Amino acid sequence: QVQLVESGGGLVQPGNSLTLSCVASGGSITGLNLAWFRQAPGKEREFVAAITYSAYSERYSDSVRGRFSISRDNSKSTSYLRMTTLKPEDTGVYYCAATGDVILGGRWPSPETYESWGQGTQVTVAS
Secondary structure: OEEEEEEEEEEOOOOOEEEEEEEOOOOOOOOEEEEEEEEOOOOOOEEEEEEEEOOOOEEEOOOOOEEEEEEEEEEHHHEEEEEEOOHHHEEEEEEEEEEEEOOOOHHHHHHHOOOOEOOEEEEEEOO
């Protein structure tokens, strides 16, 4: 399994933008499907976005579609989550995740699908 480390979180005002990064070590991300989740205090971990190993397909939760964008740079072993028009309800700890398994359509949003996780980075959206 690769090791994942997120960065880029912080405090941002509503309406502003932020880009998170997730750097992998201990192996290549070339064949891995990558995802981002988030968890607000007192709530379950929530799927945000995912990108296939080939970068051919992306998936987003309804709450972030049109505002967030996931991407990857295999040469840098890095996944990115570009977040725009941020809202207070986007506040939480953001985690990146990875799996080398084939993912059936319905399993993309499930945390159990991914075997590698980062430690998370805090994003706070407040004025």
